[in-house]
Amino acid sequence: MRKKLAIIVVVLVLITLSVLGYRNYFNGPADPTTYSGTIEGTAMPVQPELGGRIINLPVREGQVIKVGDVVAKLDDSQAKISLDSAKSQQTQAQAKLNDLLGGARAEEIQRLEYVVTQAKANLAALEPNLKFEEDNLATNQKLYEGGAISKQVVDAQQTKLDTLKAQYQSVQASVDVAQAGVDQAHAGNTQPAIQAQKAAVDITAQSVKTAELNLSKLVIKSPVGGQVLYQHVEQGQVVNSGTTLVTILDPNELWIKIYIPEAKLNQVKVGVTAYIVVDSYPGKTFKGQILYVSDQAEFTPKNVQTKEERTTTVYAVKLSITEGKDQLKAGMPADVTLLQ
Template sequence: MKYFKKLALFLLISVLATGCALLEKDDNGRMEASGTIEANEVVVAAEIAGKVISFSVGEGQFVQSGQEIARIDDTVLQWQVKQAEAAVAAAEARLGETKKGSRLEQIRQAEATAAQVRALVEGARKALLTAQKDYERLKELYEEGAVTERQLEAARAKVYAAQSHLDAVSSQYRAAREQSKLVKAGATKETISALEAGLEQAVAAWKIAKAQLEKAVIKAPADGVVTEKLINEGEFVNPGTPLAVITDLDHLWLEVYIPEAELGKVKIGQAARVSVDAFPGETFKGKVTYISQEAEFTPKNVQTRKERTNMVFRVKVALENAGGKLKPGMPADVVFVE
């Protein structure tokens, strides 16, 4: 006797573990099953870190997709967007000036600089020749004993100084001449390519900054009712912090399990009537929208031939909830209409 009591208890637990109630027949012999009403829920989470400065909806309030729910402090993000915009403007200006090429004034200035340095070279060359002649003259006088060795060394030093000055201004002239050529020729392809890449990088940084700024406004991803408010104003959040739960109460469904032997009596599109304990004597319309393609064993670990009649199929019944009376989590009974 104890054995049969234990067996009955085991089977009851097994049935409950599958999430379905025992299948029954109503007074008219129609198939009846029990389950729990369910709904689609969306957890709205923050995408950036910051302090919540406003929370514009409350629990029980209906929201539409795209409606603002909360806002995170965006002061720093606005500065970053302005900084990125300035960087884009600067990059565009540099690229534009380079593509236009050198202006006539720049070319004339470069040519004038080269001419001035060339004049310095000519003057330095003449000064060197003069210093060399003076040295040769003093050298002859030194050999005759007419000048001192100190005077001769001073003349030699002037030659060295004149040569150094000529070398310096000659180098400056070569640089000025090359600069004049570059100004006349304009920017190279490599220079323009580098500036274009810099502009693209600046634009990308601006887009990222703008996208981060937009994330400071948290919007409803779908129509529904705010069933849970998880954060208050003034609290700090991180990316991924849940802020609220939005539930679609207009598209509820009831999930039940039908034994394999009774599956032939249920089909997609079949009408159903649903009742809940909260509204005795009242029924709600439903329709079968899904029948699982694979059976589940009850219990899961029993696969003997004797127990194969306990295989069940998951069935979803879409519910009409125009009055908003039905709520997720309500236990419900469904009668499948022939």
């Protein structure tokens, strides 16, 4: 009886194992799938906003720099001249505004009144001469009518009188201008004149800020910390705005791109953790995270797969490396494991 019971148990175990094996055969193993790729880094080009001649280039390829380190300095002699000129114009504009706000000084009023007095004196000095020449013209006209003198003598006298009248009118105008200046000085400066000068001061202040900003832009600083990957220019070279001076590799932005066949896209989901291994650290695993999955199919790049596999339609998947950034380097071949 015991022997029969043992046989029955063995048979049941064999049946159970057969069923499990059957399921595994058709459902497939729960093994992970591995894809190959190359670790890459985010390269940042450093470019000036303004052009000029490089007078200092303190960085070299391979050098590790921090955020804000000086990458290059451009010639700033012209920018300094522009700044000095803008500051001078600002000072002059402010001084004029101060004069307008303070009103005319007593000395200025006295000077203007003296100008009026002199102009009136000049005008008074011309009046007898003007009267004398007018009388001469009247006498000459009577003599001409009596046939005593020629028409040319009369015309010459007329011209002399016209010239003196023009001089008299000019002096009269200067008297009017000088008097208007005295009246304005006593009345004070008008608000429109003061507001206009305030606007002029504001404009010169903006010019100073612009000149200071342009001067600061001639010192080019690194926007990121990292390693200088390439040096594209040399000291003494003249560069334009937007010219790449150096390229910096950001060690904190390491990533890897793999290519997955369409049939296995169900293994991929943004935000899922993946596992990365490299030959430089055998037996060690680093973590990564899927950033995005391309929505467009493409053929596998020629430098990644074999000739047969290059005809396969795949989707690019980018992963950020979240672990081991102090050990992993751009350019390392790597294997990425995605769990099913």
